[in-house]
Amino acid sequence: MAQGRGGLPLEGIRVTDLTIVLAGTGAASLLADWGAEVIRVEPLQNLQPVTRGAQAHPSPAFFEANHTWYFAYPDRIAGERPWNRYPFYHAHGKNKMSMTVDMRKPEALELIHRLVRISDIFVENAVPSTLEKLGISYEELREVKPDIIMLRMPAYGLSGPYSSYRSFGSHLEGAAGHAFLRGYPDTDPSMNEDIYYGDAVAAASGAFALATALRRLKKTGKGGLIELAQSEAVIPAFGDLLLDYQVNGRIAGPQGNDLYDAAPHNTFQCKGDDRWVAIAVGNDREWRGLLTALGEPEWGKDPRFSTQQGRFEHRKELDKHVTEWTLQYEDRWVMERLQQERVPAGVLNSDKDVLEDPQIKARGFFEEFDHPDVGTNKYPGIIWKMAKTPNSVRFPPATLGQHNDYVYKELFNISDEECDRLVREGHIGTEYGPHVP
Numbered sequence: 001m002a003q004g005r006g007g008l009p010l011e012g013i014r015v016t017d018l019t020i021v022l023a024g025t026g027a028a029s030l031l032a033d034w035g036a037e038v039i040r041v042e043p044l045q046n047l048q049p050v051t052r053g054a055q056a057h058p059s060p061a062f063f064e065a066n067h068t069w070y071f072a073y074p075d076r077i078a079g080e081r082p083w084n085r086y087p088f089y090h091a092h093g094k095n096k097m098s099m100t101v102d103m104r105k106p107e108a109l110e111l112i113h114r115l116v117r118i119s120d121i122f123v124e125n126a127v128p129s130t131l132e133k134l135g136i137s138y139e140e141l142r143e144v145k146p147d148i149i150m151l152r153m154p155a156y157g158l159s160g161p162y163s164s165y166r167s168f169g170s171h172l173e174g175a176a177g178h179a180f181l182r183g184y185p186d187t188d189p190s191m192n193e194d195i196y197y198g199d200a201v202a203a204a205s206g207a208f209a210l211a212t213a214l215r216r217l218k219k220t221g222k223g224g225l226i227e228l229a230q231s232e233a234v235i236p237a238f239g240d241l242l243l244d245y246q247v248n249g250r251i252a253g254p255q256g257n258d259l260y261d262a263a264p265h266n267t268f269q270c271k272g273d274d275r276w277v278a279i280a281v282g283n284d285r286e287w288r289g290l291l292t293a294l295g296e297p298e299w300g301k302d303p304r305f306s307t308q309q310g311r312f313e314h315r316k317e318l319d320k321h322v323t324e325w326t327l328q329y330e331d332r333w334v335m336e337r338l339q340q341e342r343v344p345a346g347v348l349n350s351d352k353d354v355l356e357d358p359q360i361k362a363r364g365f366f367e368e369f370d371h372p373d374v375g376t377n378k379y380p381g382i383i384w385k386m387a388k389t390p391n392s393v394r395f396p397p398a399t400l401g402q403h404n405d406y407v408y409k410e411l412f413n414i415s416d417e418e419c420d421r422l423v424r425e426g427h428i429g430t431e432y433g434p435h436v437p
Contacts, residue, residue, distance in 0.1 A: 008035025024125030026203025032095035084373035093397030125153035147223040157229035169196035183254035263311040270331040289341030369396040401430040
């Protein structure tokens with residue numbers, strides 16, 4: 001167990017972290033944010049997919065050919081250590097440590113066992129066959145540490161016909177039915193952007209599952225295996241539609257911005273370049289507030305709009321009227337004017353807008369850190385607050401292998417000579433070799 005100061009609730013908890021991409025890394029991040037000592041175990045011999053970049057050594061031609069966020073690096077420059085500059089990694093790497101191990105060699109299992117022996121939690125989210133190749137199973141880890149808590153987060157679970165399938169968030173959301181529900185009635189799923197909602201849900205669910213298991217450990221002294229199928233974590237979010245189909249035979253399909261029977265319920269263009277505001281009117285009081293904000297327009301007296309049901313049935317025409325008004329004003333003014341009348345409304349911020357949003361600034365959500373390979377930037381802070389437990393980001397995302405000395409020399413008590421051998425054999429290091437794509 002890690003040594004803690006007793007300030008944060010998870011101080012003293014140590015996590016062996018073999019996660020990749022977003023769902024597993026997100027779950028581990030939530031634990032790290034509240035004091036757990038999360039140690040990422042990373043190989044030097046291959047770049048973990050997406051997690052630390054699209055390529056270990058991207059060329060100038062790579063940047064010319066790829067322009068989306070997935071391939072983004074600060075200033076579109078790879079730098080000497082691109083794997084430490086990748087923004088996606090920075091999004092989930094704060095408050096964590098990094099050690100390196102050559103997963104291809106038999107000794108890797110022994111080194112992982114050393115870490116498990118002094119850990120409380122082991123978490124991973126790879127396809128099940130990956131751990132099988134490494135020789136890692138819950139039964140084996142329990143032999144090493146009888147009360148270990150193991151969280152496994154495969155896309156489709158450890159059993160069933162899909163258990164061996166490889167998947168990113170877009171795939172598992174499709175299997176769960178979520179991708180079909182998103183979008184607009186006059187478009188097909190190919191027009192939808194990937195939002196990776198399932199990863200976010202699985203991350204939060206995984207962290208909660210681990211907190212529950214820690215509570216059980218404290219009460220009974222027993223660890224256990226937690227199996228969290230990411231696709232199954234998504235399905236309860238639209239359980240009402242599944243029940244509707246079972247009892248009414250109705251397939252929901254894509255709804256756009258409609259929400260029965262709210263109207264207007266949409267995003268509306270405002271004055272300026274690509275500026276929008278979302279407005280949601282769900283009852284007669286909010287409808288009256290909307291009309292007051294709009295200056296009691298004549299069309300508001302139309303009998304078709306006198307009831308909530310009528311407004312929903314004629315929502316397209318109603319949206320045209322509201323758009324004529326919103327186009328005259330800036331998005332923030334529209335939001336604030338409607339909020340004055342207690343009408344739910346909010347601006348659609350870009351990423352730039354979020355960093356400058358007065359609400360976010362007032363709460364001090366973003367925290368500024370200096371990183372050796374990226375420089376000084378603002379990082380998302382802790383996503384919830386405890387009244388009597390002050391908290392903040394403790395340190396920026398770890399560079400690859402940054403904590404090798406801490407793990408190998410302090411935790412494992414390995415001699416300098418032994419560490420030198422592990423360096424020569426490719427276990428310990430801080431850079432991907434030029435042969436790594």
